[in-house]
Amino acid sequence: xxxxxxxxxxxxxxxxxxxxxxxxxxxxxxxxxxxxxxxxxxxxxxxxxxxxxxxxxxxxxxxxxxxxxxxxxxxxxxxxxxxxxxxxxxxxxxxxxxxxxxxxxxxxxxxxxxxxxxxxxxxxxxxxxxxxxxxxxxxxxxxxxxxxxxxxxxxxxxxxxxxxxxxxxxxxxxxxxxxxxxxxxxxxxxxxxxxxxxxxxxxxxxxxxxxxxxxxxxxxxxxxxxxxxxxxxxxxxxxxxxxxxxxxxxxxxxx
Numbered sequence: 675x676x677x678x679x680x681x682x683x684x685x686x687x688x689x690x691x692x693x694x695x696x697x698x699x700x701x702x703x704x705x706x707x708x709x710x711x712x713x714x715x716x717x718x719x720x721x722x723x724x725x726x727x728x729x730x731x732x733x734x735x736x737x738x739x740x741x742x743x744x745x746x747x748x749x750x751x752x753x754x755x756x757x758x759x760x761x762x763x764x765x766x767x768x769x770x771x772x773x774x775x776x777x778x779x780x781x782x783x784x785x786x787x788x789x790x791x792x793x794x795x796x797x798x799x800x801x802x803x804x805x806x807x808x809x810x811x812x813x814x815x816x817x818x819x820x821x822x823x824x825x826x827x828x829x830x831x832x833x834x835x836x837x838x839x840x841x842x843x844x845x846x847x848x849x850x851x852x853x854x855x856x857x858x859x860x861x862x863x864x865x866x867x868x869x870x871x872x873x874x875x876x877x878x879x880x881x882x883x884x885x886x887x888x889x890x891x892x893x894x895x896x897x898x899x900x901x902x903x904x905x906x907x908x909x910x911x912x913x914x915x916x917x918x919x920x921x922x923x924x925x926x927x928x929x
Contacts (some may be wrong), residue, residue: 696808697808699749709720713776722759731757733924737792741799744862746794761929769798771807779928785873788917793870795857806848857905866914871902
């Protein structure tokens, strides 16, 4: 056994993998492309065509671009940050590793203003930009993956779980970090930086009924609202725009 490999194994998954992601960024791109291809195939009858629905897609991309151009976001120019809409009443949104963003029409209709959508989008971008999916894989498979990497094995077995990474249940730390980046990134745009809080407030008022999958590991909307507002205040509490009427006009174009 190679000495360096032996040393890593002795360190063990419990310590080494907490601070180091053993995957190169190219793995996020590969996993994301595989996941997106499978998701597109599985939802081929429900994904809104970007050509026939150009107005609404251009609208979503303009929100994405506002977030990206006003912030220094990890892998901004390397990840595609592609957006697709799945025509389904599910209250959910997610982003694969490598930056493939999906919104269900259900959550788009549930949100009430453009800043709320920007807040949710910023949250999902953060999961990809901060590489939460491959971080989670490192924590789960740490020593095994290190072994594969050092003996030049391509760990083909892990490619089989690529699609599942899109629906990964993130831990509390990752969810809070994504909330925080959403506030910080929106603060540098014209949007009200607490946009995501409006969504959580309605979830809290409903008693958490119908809570979307991406909140399942941290399902207390009330605490997330408080955290978002506290961070906004620390940043200076600048008042931004909600663009509520513009949002209503655009979402009315959804099927």
